[in-house]
Amino acid sequence: xxxxxxxxxxxxxxxxxxxxxxxxxxxxxxxxxxxxxxxxxxxxxxxxxxxxxxxxxxxxxxxxxxxxxxxxxxxxxxxxxxxxxxxxxxxxxxxxxxxxxxxxxxxxxxxxxxxxxxxxxxxxxxxxxxxxxxxxxxxxxxxxxxxxxxx
Ligand SMILES: [Zn+2]
Numbered sequence: 001x002x003x004x005x006x007x008x009x010x011x012x013x014x015x016x017x018x019x020x021x022x023x024x025x026x027x028x029x030x031x032x033x034x035x036x037x038x039x040x041x042x043x044x045x046x047x048x049x050x051x052x053x054x055x056x057x058x059x060x061x062x063x064x065x066x067x068x069x070x071x072x073x074x075x076x077x078x079x080x081x082x083x084x085x086x087x088x089x090x091x092x093x094x095x096x097x098x099x100x101x102x103x104x105x106x107x108x109x110x111x112x113x114x115x116x117x118x119x120x121x122x123x124x125x126x127x128x129x130x131x132x133x134x135x136x137x138x139x140x141x142x143x144x145x146x147x148x149x150x151x
Contacts, residue, residue, distance in 0.1 A: 015100030019093045020048075020071030024082065027075060035075045043076040045085050047092060047133075051125050053103070055114035061107040062114035066100045084140065091136035099128060 027035060029042070036044035050069040055062045072089045076082040103121060108114035121128075138146045 015066045015068065015097070015104050017066075017068045017093075017097045017100045018070075019089070019096075020069060022072040022074050022086070022089060024074045024076065026082075027077060029077055032075055032077045042078070043074070043081040043085050045075070045088055045092075046073045047071065047129065048073060049125070049129060051122060053118035053122055055108070055111055055118060057111075058107075061109065062111050063107055064103045064114065064118055066103050068096055068100050070096055087140055088133075088136045091139060092132055095132040095135060099132070 025035075032041055032043065033039050038044075048071045050067075052067045054065045056065050057063075070092070072092075074082065074085045074089070076085055103118075106114075106117060108117065134146050
């Protein structure tokens with residue numbers, strides 16, 4: 001019963017996710033092509049992330065505690081494209097929150113199994129972040145751009 005009540009509170013994030021203030025750089029088309037490593041690029045966004053996991057005892061079980069900090073670095077050639085990039089940042093922030101929340105739902109009977117789980121999640125995190133970026137690229141730019149993550 002207590003668990004059901006806790007899960008119904010939508011505003012409370014179980015995980016600790018912090019999105020840093022975006023670093024925004026305006027540049028020329030030529031400079032954007034270089035910074036974004038593609039001739040046709042008008043903008044790109046990279047996320048500087050810090051992902052820390054720990055296992056904590058909760059009664060008879062072990063649960064995951066996370067701290068995830070993501071700071072966006074946005075390179076844009078115009079205000080219009082900056083607005084578009086900020087929509088990507090917002091999508092990425094939502095996905096990171098969902099991901100971090102999902103980690104806290106796991107419970108383990110021993111500390112060892114918990115540690116083994118968080119070790120693999122931390123190891124996989126660069127891949128997870130790529131998938132999250134691919135997701136927002138498909139949503140905002142279309143599937144044809146999805147092989148070029150971060151645009
Ligand atoms: Zn885009």
